[in-house]
Amino acid sequence: MREPNIYGSDTLDAELAPQFAPATSDLPPWGKTTVVGAAVPRIDGHDRVGGTAIYTRDIALPGMLHCAIVHSPHAHAMVKRIDTTAAKAMPGVHAIITCDSPEAKIPWILTNQGAFSQLLDPHCRYEGEEVAAIAAETPLQAADAARMIVVEYDVLPMVVNYEVATKPDAPKLHAVGNQPSPARTSQRGDVEAAFAKADAVVERTFHTSCEMHVPLEVHGSVAQWDSGKLEVWDSTQGVYAVRDSLALALKLPLSSVRVSSHFMGGGFGGKLELGKYTVFAAVLARMTGRAVKCVLTREDTLRSVGNRPANTISIKAAARKDGTLLALDATLLGASGAYPTGATSSYMLLDLYTCANVRAVESSVLINAGQARAFRAPGYPQAAWALEQVMDELAGKLGMDPVEFRLKNIPVVSQLRSGQPYTSTGLADCLRDGAEKFGWAAARKRPANKGHVKRGIGIAAGMWGSPGGPTATVILKLYADGSANVNSGAADIGTGTKTIFAQVVAEELGVPVERVSVENADTGTTQYAPSSGGSQTVLVTTPAVRSAAADVKTPLLALAAEELKIDVDKLTIRDGNIEIAGDTKKVPFSALRSLAQRQQLVGVGRRAPHPVGKVGLPFAAHFAEVEVNTRTGEVRVVRYVAAQDSGRVMNALTFENQVLGGVTMGIGFGLTEQRVLDRQTGKLASGSWHDYKIPTAMDFPVDFQCVPIDLQDKECNSVGAKGLGEPATIPAAAAIANAVCNAIGARIYDAPITPASIVNALASKGGK
């Protein structure tokens, strides 16, 4: 239950802290690979399409009870009294906890300023905050009983508008006020002096709406106790992170808590931390001596388990006539929700382009709404929305092609990391290759179409600023028949991690992918891996898989040398065989008697530290074509090219899938998704998928092309891969916004671009 250390510069601080990974010497980079990089279908595909994959939601244990949660109906209120008499008398009810229970006092939202709340807090700071939880025989009985709990509240003044919340007379959520952390300034050079010698200056203010994660599997857990040990099934991106926080909350040793998440139905950052539902399940299971399942409702997931916070970003930018970006001066304000968390990221503003003079002032403010959480590149799509539109306007003022303008300012080093060089930089390739595949130059010359449906094209670039966490351990078992098993604590959140692990083993040992099994995401049985967030799973954990394979090779060759009575230097491993120099004879692993006698060889692999003095980060450039109906304000994305530099492509199928998924999410962020809180009551007005619109099959452009840059990065890590999931979504909404501007000749500064905002923009343009 640490304060989520996820936003922007905080991430950077965490990375720059001394690394504790063991200093294993890293393996030399791969040259050309055969299995890695191929379009290998997923090794767990059968389970996913057959309905046999067991998600947390599907877990049913003997005697299992079901939990229902009682929420505050008010955006800001103090619980006066809770009466559970009637609820206790309801059929099937086994246990109830409320704000008055001893368990309610478990500290929550731990920060360096102390705990900001508790498990069941009588001070409810948003609509949907939990005040009681019930365990009953069936889900319906639990829900029936929850409705019988009577809660009396003192309703308090509330604030849901984050710009209002910064005002001195705004209702306060906490004793420390609505801005517990001071504004944070990052700067280099002399911004004022740079503006004085600029040829073109653009100054704009942008708003982005609050976006919700809403993974298809709602958050939930099942908990069961056995002899003082707690076993938990949780829909999570990080079993180890949940285990650590849960052990802390319940004052248990880490060894007494087992958390697993073999299949999980989507997270996007919203399932990186311990949820109250998990603790409810654990506490109620301890009280009843029964397993307890606690799953949220869809409406809960739209209120209480995180969001991409709304941002207001003002940027003043300057350039010289030759296209040199001179200065960027930005102010960022983000809405944390009811509890403190950083709600902005200036990273990309400060590092995407070479710029000598920059300043970013960031602050976050509390409002009476659910707390923000990490969400697929926290802060970056908001920053891209602002920065990439300003870049377009600057290019326009300079009379330059937006692609050319960006190419003019490609960074060769990370300016935020004291000028550290990149292990590889594919931003220019993304821009050039993407523009070529899109037919950018030709499309720019196309005359404006007549009629009320206007076409436009737009481009936006992006980067992701984290090279991943420092360590992971993997165990690889080679069995007597030559098949293999990979053991890693990493969650496969739908990105294809397990399949990529199997490909790495296949690449190294020649064991076919279908003969590699993967066990993962279980703190009881699998080895430590960082949470699957921050686009780090492949680049942190697969080098450990490769290292484990190497660790199996050495004893395997030694065994073979002894058995075959051949000098070990003459033996090599290839395609599941021992090969002998100067001899065409091949000995399959399964033919080695000494391996059969041992039953298995075990290799342990660790992730080597990041390269010293260099950093490997992914880049992207997206190109969108839209149709805008100027009568109705509807926008359709009709064509899209996404160029991604994420180092080596590990699996052509899952790579493309990540990219089109990221773009789909960007379409939602740019065009439809918007949490709406009622200004009068603070209540959520977008509590369902009918009211909170995520992209459907009708919104995705059929004419879609993923352009992998597939750079050979020999330094970032031993597999040469950089992050992908996040950079694939960062520029998408901004590219669409630029395309809309190109189509209608008016710029829209607020996300999402709704039909109403199009019509309004056209009306004010006409009025001028």
Add this chain to the structure above:
Amino acid sequence: MSDRGNKGPCGPQKHVNRRGFLTTISTSAAAAVVVGAATPVAAEAAPRDATEPTPIVLYVNGRKYRLAVEPRETLISVLRERLGLTGSKPGCERGECGACTVLLDGSTRYSCMTLAVEAQDHIITTIEGLANGEELSDVQQAFIHEDGYQCGFCTPGQVMAAEGLLRKNPKPSIDEVRLGMSGNLCRCGAYGHIFKAVQQAASTRQSGGAK
């Protein structure tokens, strides 16, 4: 409600006790009357509450199940909680996402928006009923081949929606695929690959492949 007893000769009709079904309907109808009733007398006439179990027979994946369910229980709930068929997924439980899609008499249906008592007398096919043992159907294989999923939670519903679409329209155009799949949300956003999977399954079926 329409008379569901008058159906073709095949299927479960001959096993169904239609009177029992009508009894179920009449109790629900009575409950509905109570809600709108103006006098306390009518309220007292309510024969039982919505939690009192009602015997029903469901035909799921070629098997017959005799069950006692609460009239308010949805089909998704009964499939998952009582029959252990957890392949159909609850994503929203209010008819928005389609993760719970099953086939009812061959047509796609949100099982979260269908009461179990309504599903009597119909042939229900869930994701578990598509495969032949461990051998996956053509649609399922196409989803694997084209990587038509990410986290996989919406996938059973997507596969059932694709199956329902192809039964109605064996050669859908790309726009028909998009429309046909638009009742099923995928937050991972794998739509591009889902379209390819549906088209591949269609062409496999056209060329006389599996099924």
